[in-house]
Amino acid sequence: MAAKGSSIGGFAPAAWLAIAGLIVVVAIPFVAVVLQGIFPNLGQGSLAGPFSSFVTTLGDSALIGMAGNTILLGFCVVVASALVAVPLGVFRALYRIPFASVWDVLLLVPFMIPPYIATLGWIMTLQPRGYLQQLLGFNLAPFLFSLPGMTLVMTFNTFPVVYFAVSRTVEAVGARYADVGRVFGATPAKAFWRITLPLSAPGLAASLMLVFAAAIEEYGTPAALGRRAGFQVLVTGIDLRITDWPIDLPGAAILSILLVAMSLATFLLQRWILARRSYQTVSGKPMAKDKRPLGSMQLPVLAAFAVVAFLATGVPLLAILATALSRTISGGLALDNISLNNFMLVFSGEADALVALGNSFSLGIASAIITGLIGVTAAYTVVKTKIRGRLAIDSMTILPNALPGIVVAVGLILAWNMPWLPVTPYNTGFILLLAYCCILLPQPVRYATAAFQQIGDNLEAAARVFGASGVTAFRRILLPLVFPSLASSMLLVFALASRELVASVVVAPVGMQTIATFIWRQFEQGSIGLGMAMAFIAIVITTLLPLLLLTLLRRSGLVAE
Structure with missing residues (x-):
């Protein structure tokens, strides 16, 4: 018989992967916001004047x-x-x-x-x-x-x-x-x-x-x-x-x-x-x-x-x-004012619209994969294990629900723009990836948690009795069972990440455009028709593509009807 905390509830690699992902994606930006609020000179490496900015900011009429x-x-x-x-x-x-x-x-x-x-x-x-x-x-x-x-x-x-x-x-x-x-x-x-x-x-x-x-x-x-x-x-x-x-x-x-x-x-x-x-x-x-x-x-x-x-x-x-x-x-x-010029301009590549589409879709795919991986391991750890600290993991998966996109963006700026950091994702595409993952992580977590709760412990226990390791039981039994819910949530993450606005506007690297920043800046520059053409294309693609993929998954039997 496996001891509690080892088999049904002891997949240590899942727990460590979930913890590492949650720390990087969720904890770091949130803690950075709190510390910056308490220590206004934190960016200069000083802890002087704690809470002094509270008086100034909260006293602002x-x-x-x-x-x-x-x-x-x-x-x-x-x-x-x-x-x-x-x-x-x-x-x-x-x-x-x-x-x-x-x-x-x-x-x-x-x-x-x-x-x-x-x-x-x-x-x-x-x-x-x-x-x-x-x-x-x-x-x-x-x-x-x-x-x-x-x-x-x-x-x-x-x-x-x-x-x-x-x-x-x-x-x-x-x-x-x-x-x-x-x-x-x-x-x-x-x-x-x-x-x-x-x-x-x-x-x-x-x-x-x-x-x-x-x-x-x-x-x-x-x-x-x-x-x-x-x-x-x-x-x-x-x-x-x-x-x-x-x-x-x-x-x-x-x-x-x-x-x-x-x-x-x-x-x-x-x-x-x-x-x-x-x-x-x-x-x-x-x-x-x-x-x-x-x-x-x-x-x-x-x-x-x-x-x-x-x-x-x-x-x-x-x-x-x-x-x-x-x-x-x-x-x-x-x-006589009707024309397809704006759509042709989007697909011609002259206005960097195709680059923006490529950037958004690449970030959307990467966000779906990362949040899916963190989500399924975190949900497994919380629902199926008895290890210590799983309540803390559960709390960190809940925290993004209370983190507005603008707060995530501020936290990432504060965390990764410190002058003493030897390596930083700031001013690169990775900073956007971190933002999207933090904002959208609750989707895979909720879907995977619900799926794991519907699976009895006897299946994993039976696999362990016949000699399967925790990794094998997870990969060959549990993961296929939760995959339909996980795939649906990852498609939702892709759709939402591809057109996310607030984090994109605030932390996007100089010279890098996404669908959202492209549309927003076209309006600011007066190219309203071009921005709306991009908006219509984005709505069509990010709505129909997930539906098409879900249909293909259903026909292949990977996702239930």
């Missing part, structure tokens, strides 16, 4: 405004996302919606469009002489460049999280319990509010917490819309401190710590909500026949789905495509 704006923006996006997603999700769960799967796809697409690209599409639509004014004679620029405008744009990007959480949770509950309440005299509204909604509350609350965390961490929309409106948030405040002269690294570190505290509090609140209540049904899975016909509500409900799908998916994509197909922006929506 602008900080209260930025922190308040951050919370306000997050709250507004949460409320707006709930107002949009909850009704649609409830109808999707309880009623027979015509073309339900089509609506699901259309409402998923906004989540796949990078927020900064969607924001640029809205700018082209609502700004003066934008597409709305060309079509209808007026513009909504004052609304767009305001808190309500930012809320609207960010809501259309985040509401799918709430929609799918509500629709799946309410569908799992079904209408049967509400029907029992109605038998005992409750009205339909009362049965929903007193029975169906409370049973679905944990999933709803958790999704809203995720929306809040995403809203306070978002960089592209506040940078594009908020600065023009004079609405500063912590993310843009951090960016200003590390990009505008004089550089204020201690101040940026302190603001980063404050933003991490907000994100961590949100994440812990989400976990508490999910752990506080657990509901189980004992009468089987709800069936499609449990869903009711819409009846007289059919037209209003379908209209609501159509309006939301058009605003969230249609407007950004059409604006991006229209801009990409325009010879000149001043030419507007006219047949």
